Structures are given as C-alpha cells and as structure tokens.
Amino acid sequence: MDKSDAGGGTPRLDTEIAPYRQPMITSLGIVLGFMLAFLANWAAQADDMPAVTTASDWLILVTLGTGIVLFTVVLYRLLDNVVHANPGLRYRATLRLYMTGLVISIAGLIVALVI
Numbered sequence: 001m002d003k004s005d006a007g008g009g010t011p012r013l014d015t016e017i018a019p020y021r022q023p024m025i026t027s028l029g030i031v032l033g034f035m036l037a038f039l040a041n042w043a044a045q046a047d048d049m050p051a052v053t054t055a056s057d058w059l060i061l062v063t064l065g066t067g068i069v070l071f072t073v074v075l076y077r078l079l080d081n082v083v084h085a086n087p088g089l090r091y092r093a094t095l096r097l098y099m100t101g102l103v104i105s106i107a108g109l110i111v112a113l114v115i
Contacts, residue, residue: 017087025078032071035105059111063105064109067102070104
C-alpha cells in the first residue's frame with residue numbers, strides 16, 4: 001500500500017466504486033421521481049390561474065428546479081461509461097453534487113410545507 005492510500009480511503013478503481021454508485025442511482029431515481037410528482041401535483045392544483053404567482057412560489061420553483069438540474073447532472077455522471085483517469089475523485093465530486101442537490105431540494109420542500 002502506498003502513501004496515497006493510507007489517509008483517506010479514496011476509491012481508486014471502478015470496481016471499488018460500483019457498490020456505491022448503484023445505490024446512489026436508486027436513491028436518485030426515487031428522490032427525482034418524488035420531486036417531479038410534487039411539481040406536477042402542485043401545477044395541477046391551480047386550474048384557473050398560474051401555479052407560480054408569489055415570491056414564495058418562485059423560491060420553491062427555483063430550489064426544486066435547481067435540484068432537478070443537479071440530479072440530472074449527477075445521473076449523467078454516474079451513467080457515463082467513459083473510463084476516467086481517477087474514478088475515485090470523479091465519484092467524490094459527483095457525491096458532492098448529489099448532496100448539494102439533495103439539500104437544495106429538501107430546502108425547497110420545507111419552504112413549500114411551511115409557507
């Protein structure tokens with residue numbers, strides 16, 4: 001074992017990352033499906049007027065939209081079949097994007113529930 005492996009336990013090989021990637025794709029699909037269903041239900045409730053009328057509506061739409069965009073980028077990065085020089089670093093960057101999208105999306109849902 002060389003010194004680069006001693007400190008952080010960063011996954012180096014694609015086979016080491018696969019057990020982490022597959023559950024992330026599953027959870028991503030569940031959360032993304034929930035968010036899209038929430039937005040569809042929210043838009044369908046306003047029959048005679050637009051669903052986005054107030055500043056809080058815009059805040060909810062922007063946070064959920066940002067989360068959906070980040071999740072789409074994460075999904076692309078996870079399903080990309082190109083072999084990268086350092087898959088461990090790429091996975092960590094993808095995990096940060098995933099967590100950022102999750103936090104932003106949860107914040108948007110909390111705003112939707114509170115306001």
